[in-house]
Amino acid sequence: MSAFEYAPAPESRAVVSIEPEYGLFINGKFVKGKKHFPSINPATGEKLSNITQASNADVDKAVLAARSAYQKTWSKMAPAQRAKYLYRIARILQERAREFAVLETLDNGKPIRESRDVDVPLAAAHFFYHAGWADKLQHAGFGSAPKPHGVVGQIIPWNFPLLMLAWKIAPALATGNTVVLKPAESTSLTALLFAQVCQQAELPAGVVNIVTGDGAVGAALVNHPGIDKIAFTGSTDVGKIIARSVAHSGKSLTLELGGKGANIVFEDAAIDEAVEGIVNGIFFNQGHVCCAGSRLLIQEGIHDEVVGKLKVRMAKIRVGDPMDKNTDLGAINSAEQLMKINELVDYGKKEGGEIWSPQCTLPSKGFWFAPTIFSGVTQAHRIAREEIFGPVLSILTFRTPQEAIEKANNTPFGLSAGIWSEKGSRTLWASNQLKAGVIWANTFNKFDPASPFGGYKESGWGREGGRHGLGSYIKGGDHE
Ligand code: NAP
Numbered sequence: 416m417s418a419f420e421y422a423p424a425p426e427s428r429a430v431v432s433i434e435p436e437y438g439l440f441i442n443g444k445f446v447k448g449k450k451h452f453p454s455i456n457p458a459t460g461e462k463l464s465n466i467t468q469a470s471n472a473d474v475d476k477a478v479l480a481a482r483s484a485y486q487k488t489w490s491k492m493a494p495a496q497r498a499k500y501l502y503r504i505a506r507i508l509q510e511r512a513r514e515f516a517v518l519e520t521l522d523n524g525k526p527i528r529e530s531r532d533v534d535v536p537l538a539a540a541h542f543f544y545h546a547g548w549a550d551k552l553q554h555a556g557f558g559s560a561p562k563p564h565g566v567v568g569q570i571i572p573w574n575f576p577l578l579m580l581a582w583k584i585a586p587a588l589a590t591g592n593t594v595v596l597k598p599a600e601s602t603s604l605t606a607l608l609f610a611q612v613c614q615q616a617e618l619p620a621g622v623v624n625i626v627t628g629d630g631a632v633g634a635a636l637v638n639h640p641g642i643d644k645i646a647f648t649g650s651t652d653v654g655k656i657i658a659r660s661v662a663h664s665g666k667s668l669t670l671e672l673g674g675k676g677a678n679i680v681f682e683d684a685a686i687d688e689a690v691e692g693i694v695n696g697i698f699f700n701q702g703h704v705c706c707a708g709s710r711l712l713i714q715e716g717i718h719d720e721v722v723g724k725l726k727v728r729m730a731k732i733r734v735g736d737p738m739d740k741n742t743d744l745g746a747i748n749s750a751e752q753l754m755k756i757n758e759l760v761d762y763g764k765k766e767g768g769e770i771w772s773p774q775c776t777l778p779s780k781g782f783w784f785a786p787t788i789f790s791g792v793t794q795a796h797r798i799a800r801e802e803i804f805g806p807v808l809s810i811l812t813f814r815t816p817q818e819a820i821e822k823a824n825n826t827p828f829g830l831s832a833g834i835w836s837e838k839g840s841r842t843l844w845a846s847n848q849l850k851a852g853v854i855w856a857n858t859f860n861k862f863d864p865a866s867p868f869g870g871y872k873e874s875g876w877g878r879e880g881g882r883h884g885l886g887s888y889i890k891g892g893d894h895e
């Protein structure tokens with residue numbers, strides 16, 4: 416009998432219209448740029464559009480527009496009015512959800528199932544959630560008259576382009592700040608579509624400005640004297656550069672950086688559920704997830720059973736066309752990221768890890784990496800310490816619960832962790848010991864706008880989401 420196969424079920428791209436060239440979004444209008452760079456579809460290598468590389472003068476104009484909108488309009492507006500704009504944006508995101516999902520998948524390479532069911536609905540949910548706060552800030556525990564910072568510079572990565580934009584823009588606007596945002600170089604398209612949503616929502620000009628380009632544009636924002644606060648999501652290396660640049664400038668700073676999350680499976684866990692959680696923890700979004708469960712810690716007695724079942728499950732992961740509704744694992748976002756993954760995987764092999772991937776045929780064009788596990792990894796291996804940011808899992812073992820905690824915490828990062836156990840007391844004990852900003856029990860990669868997200872140690876400063884996240888956009892609020 417032949418194996419059960421899925422027929423192709425491609426999503427149509429007819430719902431999006433991509434312009435051949437995009438300008439910058441400054442003061443409510445698209446402004447033509449001088450220099451451009453291509454944005455490509457990483458699943459095929461096809462060029463999607465030309466994006467503007469903003470100059471320092473463009474960044475100046477965007478900051479001035481944000482300042483003027485802050486002084487003349489946004490800070491003077493009744494909070495309930497501001498809320499109406501946020502609700503309007505949330506509704507438009509829902510109405511145009513399919514368009515956003517298709518565009519995100521084309522530009523980023525993530526499976527349409529994820530952009531449709533996770534990225535876009537969560538982005539809308541962030542605007543709804545923060546719209547609700549906009550006129551209730553005096554009850555949020557930041558004093559009776561909380562004040563915004565003013566003009567906020569925001570820099571985001573390429574792994575969840577629209578969702579990271581929503582995490583940044585929604586709380587900033589709800590608290591009365593205006594924004595200049597820089598998307599990642601390889602994924603600007605949904606931010607530019609969001610600029611059109613701002614126009615459609617008739618958001619006052621200059622409240623949101625979008626400047627595209629490379630890291631130099633991010634640095635120009637960070638160093639701009641007209642900015643009151645910087646909110647950055649990206650790598651720990653760039654986060655450190657930004658922290659140094661901002662020191663003594665008087666700017667407020669929040670950093671959401673890298674991670675090397677431990678996913679801990681105790682011997683009393685429900686193993687089939689844990690295997691689903693392990694797969695979700697590392698293969699969701701091709702492992703391009705800061706809070707990925709990239710270090711699997713299995714209690715020794717169940718190691719062989721868990722790894723055996725994991726391999727059976729991994730053989731069922733469908734890798735390929737991200738636009739196919741049946742695809743589980745899409746394309747790696749860029750040639751650079753694929754190079755980084757390959758480099759670390761080669762290191763893992765050299766250091767003696769035992770590598771395994773299921774049989775799968777990778778497409779001939781674009782950037783791809785098969786789902787991969789390394790067993791026999793030790794704490795000293797680079798693949799146990801460094802973020803791979805790809806579909807690669809490092810597997811370690813432990814004997815006692817105490818050893819699990821020591822290994823889990825033995826990292827410069829502290830963003831996320833997972834616990835698999837049927838025993839409530841063990842779960843509570845372990846979550847109290849783990850130094851991670853987010854801890855999931857018997858699940859993984861669950862997000863909600865009401866739940867604060869952020870890291871310990873080199874995973875960052877400050878929180879996004881929930882009441883804590885609001886504090887980052889209120890003067891003095893980060894220290895509450
Ligand atoms: P990245 O290289 O640090 O880039 C992030 C953003 O910063 C991009 O927009 C980038 O522009 C810009 N940038 C680069 N150099 C800069 C500089 N000197 N000054 C200011 N901005 C600069 O990170 P990435 O590779 O895109 O993203 C992956 C990283 O993000 C991972 O480490 C991941 O863990 C982390 N991440 C963290 C969270 C969280 O919430 N903690 C969430 C998602 C991702 P270009 O695109 O032009 O390089």
Ligand code: MG
Nearest residue numbers: 454455522601
């Ligand atoms: Mg792209």
